[in-house]
Amino acid sequence: MAAPHRRTEPLPGPDGALIPITPRMHWGRWVIGALAVAFVLWLVASVVFNENIRWNRVFEYLFSPKILNGVFVTIWMSVLATVIGLSLGVVLAVMKLSRNSVLQWIATGYIWFFRGTPVLVQLIFWYNLAFLFPFLTLQVPFTQIGVRWDTNDIMTGFTAALLGLGLNLSAYFAETVRAGIQAVDRGQTEAALAGGMTSMQTMRVIVLPQALRIIIPPTGNEFISMLKTTSLVIVVAGNDLMTNASQIYKQNNLIIELLIVASIWYMVLTAIATFAQSRLERRFGADAVRLVRGPTFAQTLLKRGSPAQQAQTATEAMASIEEKATKR
């Protein structure tokens, strides 16, 4: 939050002469601030200067091939799972809003199931799909034409992770998309229908593009969240950052050191994704985004305007006060 605006221009006194303002010192704020800084420094120091952490090993592993490979898998997995989640989420949302009640019920049931079961359970389920279906077959009905795979060949840790994370995200994202679609003014739909478009065209050409501007900000959040949720993939050995880090510390017992390595990478990825999100938001209608999230730090700074502008508004304010005073 920005600091409250502090007036520096003098005020007219009882006899009309201008009297300057003496700023107040907020001693309570200073004391509490100092205490808070001291506490945070103590916390940080107790970790950084902890002799049980071997920082040289942290830096040694930070750029080791196995960790870098894990980072790459984590990024790739997050992107793919988010794409699956987003596209399926849009389909589910449209189904849920359709006039066909069968489609509505299917979407509702899907969302209930995937939001109602822990994502950890879903990951393990997909990984062990072979117990249910040892073989996966794609076949043209009533013919011998088709393909057949061993389920265990297909359901690697990576694909199980993609399915588990993607399907799970789609259930959550469907609700976001539904809210976005419903937030588009009803008049837009009516104008499109009156213009001779079918309901499908109206949705595709008029409603969805406008809903997108409302949907984009939460999308960025979902992706950032997904970057870290992929660490659950450790249970199905998905070769992601967390899996690889854990494999290393299980061998050399440098548990904290490798958790720090993984955390540093997750933080770097999150920072990059946050930056990308703000760029994305700027592209898709700043108006809609501002409704969902407040202005960013940089925007707040820019909005304060130049000192010249501030001086001008202050002079205007003075003029209006003087005007009122003379009227009296």
Add this chain to the structure above:
Amino acid sequence: MNASLVRASGVTKSFGHHQVLNGVDFEVRPGEVSCIIGPSGSGKSTFLRCINALETVDGGSLEVAGSQVGYELRGGTYRPWRDRDFARFRSGIGMVFQRFNLYGHLDAVENVSCSLVNVAGMSKDAARERAMAELDRVGLAAHATKRPHQLSGGQQQRVAIARALAMDPQLMLFDEPTSALDPELVDEVLESMKALALGGMTMVVVTHEIGFAREVGDTVSFFDEGVIVESGTPDRVLSHSSSPRTRAFLDKVL
């Protein structure tokens, strides 16, 4: 001599338990400008929306261009229209809304060309050229690349009129087109509508602008409590009304 373009008889409509239309009889011949006046909540906007099937009718008969709205007579029975039948029907009727309803993500010229591309199947270039011509007609060619929020209310409504005209409608419906406008912007919209009326367009105009109804309307209908209380030439309804309800309403608004 002329067959009616719109003919309603005994049209009823309710939202839940609330009866909005109580048997509306109404007629518009090609080339006519028909103004509908009446107090808020009297059902006049609902009736207008029934004409292009944005609302369904519960009872009575509503014909546009000689056939029932929403139903197709086939094999001795009426079958409800499919989605694309509604779309084809509406593409021949232009509608202008109280709140403009310009597409918020498109600029002015894209608003006008949208249906040309997606409904009439024109190429993007041809549609754009046509849309520019329509914008020029309402005097807004200079604002073609502006988004709706960059335009004044009056300009937005004129873009909306251009958007409806681009599809070469045989009938134009206006739903209180100036009610959401600041007073100083009302005239520019009314001027566009007047030019349209002089050009021979068939129009049904729900309005609170009694002056416009008097000057431009061929007929004026007074709506109250879901029925048309009185209908006739502007002079008869607005100046020499025999109905106390009409006179009471006119006393309030004039």
